[in-house]
Amino acid sequence: MNTPATEPMIKIEDVSKYYGSFRALDRVSLNVNSGEVLMIVGPSGSGKSTLLRCINHLEIPDEGRIVVDGITVNNNEAHINAVRAEVGMVFQRFELFPHLTVLENICLAQQKVRKRSRQESDQIAWQLLEKVGIPEQANKHPPQLSGGQQQRVAIARSLAMQPKVMLFDEPTSALDPEMIKEVLDVMLDLAREGMTMVVVSHEMGFARNAAHKVVFMDQGRVIEQGAPDTVFSNPQHERTKLFLSRILR
Amino acid sequence: MAVDQEQIITSKRDVVGRTNLKQFPWWFLIILAIAGYMTIRIIIDPLYQGIFNTILQGIGTTLYVTVISFVFALLLGLILGLGRVSTNPIWRNLSISYIEFIRGVPMLVLIFTISFAVVPMFARTFGLSNNSVSLTTRAIIALVLIYGAYIAEIFRAGIESIGRGQSEAARSLGMSRVQSMRYVILPQAIRNVMPALGNDLIALLKDTSLVSVLGVREMTQVARLSVSTSFRYEETYFILTLFYLTMTLVLSLLLQWLQRRVGAKG
Ligand SMILES: Nc1ncnc2c1ncn2[C@@H]1O[C@H](COP(=O)(O)OP(=O)(O)OP(=O)(O)O)[C@@H](O)[C@H]1O
Ligand SMILES: [Mg+2]
Numbered sequence: 001m002n003t004p005a006t007e008p009m010i011k012i013e014d015v016s017k018y019y020g021s022f023r024a025l026d027r028v029s030l031n032v033n034s035g036e037v038l039m040i041v042g043p044s045g046s047g048k049s050t051l052l053r054c055i056n057h058l059e060i061p062d063e064g065r066i067v068v069d070g071i072t073v074n075n076n077e078a079h080i081n082a083v084r085a086e087v088g089m090v091f092q093r094f095e096l097f098p099h100l101t102v103l104e105n106i107c108l109a110q111q112k113v114r115k116r117s118r119q120e121s122d123q124i125a126w127q128l129l130e131k132v133g134i135p136e137q138a139n140k141h142p143p144q145l146s147g148g149q150q151q152r153v154a155i156a157r158s159l160a161m162q163p164k165v166m167l168f169d170e171p172t173s174a175l176d177p178e179m180i181k182e183v184l185d186v187m188l189d190l191a192r193e194g195m196t197m198v199v200v201s202h203e204m205g206f207a208r209n210a211a212h213k214v215v216f217m218d219q220g221r222v223i224e225q226g227a228p229d230t231v232f233s234n235p236q237h238e239r240t241k242l243f244l245s246r247i248l249r
Numbered sequence: 250m251a252v253d254q255e256q257i258i259t260s261k262r263d264v265v266g267r268t269n270l271k272q273f274p275w276w277f278l279i280i281l282a283i284a285g286y287m288t289i290r291i292i293i294d295p296l297y298q299g300i301f302n303t304i305l306q307g308i309g310t311t312l313y314v315t316v317i318s319f320v321f322a323l324l325l326g327l328i329l330g331l332g333r334v335s336t337n338p339i340w341r342n343l344s345i346s347y348i349e350f351i352r353g354v355p356m357l358v359l360i361f362t363i364s365f366a367v368v369p370m371f372a373r374t375f376g377l378s379n380n381s382v383s384l385t386t387r388a389i390i391a392l393v394l395i396y397g398a399y400i401a402e403i404f405r406a407g408i409e410s411i412g413r414g415q416s417e418a419a420r421s422l423g424m425s426r427v428q429s430m431r432y433v434i435l436p437q438a439i440r441n442v443m444p445a446l447g448n449d450l451i452a453l454l455k456d457t458s459l460v461s462v463l464g465v466r467e468m469t470q471v472a473r474l475s476v477s478t479s480f481r482y483e484e485t486y487f488i489l490t491l492f493y494l495t496m497t498l499v500l501s502l503l504l505q506w507l508q509r510r511v512g513a514k515g
Contacts, residue, residue, distance in 0.1 A: 058417050077425070085423030095418035099436045108432055109422035154418075161422060 015064035088158030148179030326400025
């Protein structure tokens with residue numbers, strides 16, 4: 001699974017995805033290098049979530065190919081599971097397992113997928129809870145936590161698998177404003193530590209502080225990409241300008 | 250979820266505490282009064298007492314048939330329910346056709362068909378004589394095959410009640426379909442369908458009376474046999490009714506108590 005330093009961590013080549021005759025992704029090509037933070041912005045329905053979901057094969061692209069860490073994702077179930085374990089995903093609605101405690105949430109996949117012992121997975125879970133700043137919540141159930149705390153647990157749960165890539169699908173858009181910062185801070189730390197990240201979000205502060213590259217999508221296509229400052233302050237395309245004028249205000 | 254239930258329960262208590270007469274469960278008092286009257290008759294009237302003791306001889310079989318059938322029906326229901334939502338086309342289609350078949354035929358007809366056609370057919374296939382399978386066993390097999398289909402639909406609904414996001418989260422952590430079902434979806438689904446399963450247990454308890462047609466000596470059959478010699482129709486059938494009523498009420502209270510305990514833990 002090792003790749004030469006020159007190979008991108010994620011290579012998306014000419015990927016298209018159809019729902020019936022509707023084309024949700026239209027020949028998307030993108031590279032994400034190891035340690036890079038890629039931010040995806042775009043209007044609702046532009047295909048951002050679909051693209052993220054294709055990267056860890058929650059959706060299967062109809063055309064094109066996606067290579068993660070040197071492995072081309074194909075349709076073999078065991079193969080897909082192997083790739084998914086290397087790719088963490090954080091959802092808008094957290095999707096913590098409500099019947100398990102916070103600690104059990106972080107340990108489950110470690111034990112069942114990584115085959116770690118209870119003791120080892122517990123230890124890793126405690127470390128990660130320290131890292132995201134909520135060790136005191138370890139034995140509570142998710143519904144007892146605030147949204148911001150739940151999202152931090154979700155991040156810890158993904159990190160416990162020691163993924164090479166983290167995908168974030170609007171991780172702060174279901175949160176009350178006062179909780180957004182605590183989640184963004186955790187993400188910022190991750191970016192500084194050199195995690196490869198693909199983030200769908202309209203948090204401009206995070207884009208300016210952490211993103212190496214911003215991609216603007218519309219109608220399933222990549223319209224424009226570049227450094228955050230360039231794309232935000234000097235957009236080239238009309239549609240990017242229109243979209244930014246709406247969200248930047 | 251647990252918190253909500255707690256709140257509902259305490260708010261109900263408040264209402265009773267304020268002795269709101271409209272909210273008081275009068276129905277329960279009425280049933281209790283009828284049951285109490287019958288009980289007193291049984292205690293003071295030797296005729297009633299005799300019939301009571303006769304029917305009591307069938308209660309063991311009724312409970313035995315109910316419990317054994319329910320346990321195996323749960324297993325069959327789980328297998329069929331998982332098949333119902335499976336991506337495996339063979340398993341899924343077999344499950345659906347089985348469930349639809351059972352649900353489309355009256356229970357009494359199924360009890361005859363299974364006991365006197367299906368079971369003998371299988372017995373012959375395995376080289377067993379026709380009456381090597383006891384009638385009680387046939388009754389249990391019939392109830393398991395019937396209730397398995399009903400319970401399968403409960404499990405299916407429970408599994409489908411868990412949002413797609415949960416299995417996607419599990420899958421994105423690298424868990425296989427089976428692991429995601431086993432550790433993430435089913436535990437939540439089962440908790441959600443506990444009340445529905447409880448209802449089916451009560452329904453099954455009542456439906457064991459149907460296997461009296463096979464001559465299985467459960468409460469109804471014992472009552473019928475007794476009536477055929479005593480001709481005490483009124484007394485016998487009223488007491489039989491009281492038996493079922495008491496058992497279903499007790500069971501329903503028991504299930505509610507269990508439900509609350511499980512709910513409080515989660
Ligand atoms: N399972 C599906 N079946 C049919 N259409 C779908 C499905 N999933 C997504 N789509 C459609 O594909 C398009 C892209 O959806 P996607 O969720 O990727 O958009 P998005 O950019 O993430 O939007 P948002 O900002 O609202 O989350 C939308 O028009 C959506 O309606
Ligand atoms: Mg989306």
